[in-house]
Amino acid sequence: MSVRYWMLVLLAWFGLSFSQNALAATYRCSSATGQVYFSDRPCGGTSDAATGGTKLGGAGPVEQGDPRARAYSYTPTIPKPPEHAKYLVGPCAEMEEAIRTAPVRGIQGQTLRSLYEDYRTKCDYQVREAQERVNADKREQDRMRTEQRQMAAAQQAEGQRLDNQCANMRAVIADKRASLSTLNDRQRELLQNMQDNYNRTCINRR
Structure with missing residues (x-):
């Protein structure tokens, strides 16, 4: 087989690996106290179990338009004047x-x-x-x-x-x-x- 063929195979393999890592890059989790945090590992994994992390929903990245993520956003308000x-x-x-x-x-x-x-x-x-x-x-x-x-x-x-x-x-x-x-x-x-x-x-x- 030619060098060009092996180069194409390697590029395809790296592209697939990068795509899978990107999809599993961010997980939205919750600790035992109810605090929401984001992790690059699935909820309830070895690193999260020690802190009481739990998995919410299906494993995978949180969509940018997910209303659950927007619910925790903070919008400052104007205080009343003295x-x-x-x-x-x-x-x-x-x-x-x-x-x-x-x-x-x-x-x-x-x-x-x-x-x-x-x-x-x-x-x-x-x-x-x-x-x-x-x-x-x-x-x-x-x-x-x-x-x-x-x-x-x-x-x-x-x-x-x-x-x-x-x-x-x-x-x-x-x-x-x-x-x-x-x-x-x-x-x-x-x-x-x-x-x-x-x-x-x-x-x-x-």
Whole structure:
């Protein structure tokens, strides 16, 4: 046989070997704790058994479009701005937003550190002033809540006082009416005045 024939046989054998190795290059496995990892050996093999690896599905490479692989992808989210951010203005407000949204825009490393250092250097005073305004807002809210509680307590105390007063007036009126025939004209007049005062103060008060 010619050298050309053997060269073709060797090339075909190497191509087949490479194709088989490529197909079995990546396996998606899970440890005993449920952590997903990828291996170049079948799940549950000698190297994976020691760590509790288990095989998921059929052996073979994970397809790029496999939804199981996409389910574990991490997508960063934009965090909520801090309370004092609403009081920042101009470049400081822009830098605060740029730092907060950096992960979703792929900004990290030295670029992010430089941005943060610039923000800390140029906006330290404005940030502290904005934080003090937030604290002042909270103090004002606390003051208003305290005043509301005090007003509610005062109204409750006044209501209790009027309840007691009306109860006493009812008792006196009932006692006087029980002995109405023994009252003189002046006493009857005082009783009528008390009755009128009770009607104005106590009837339909609530």
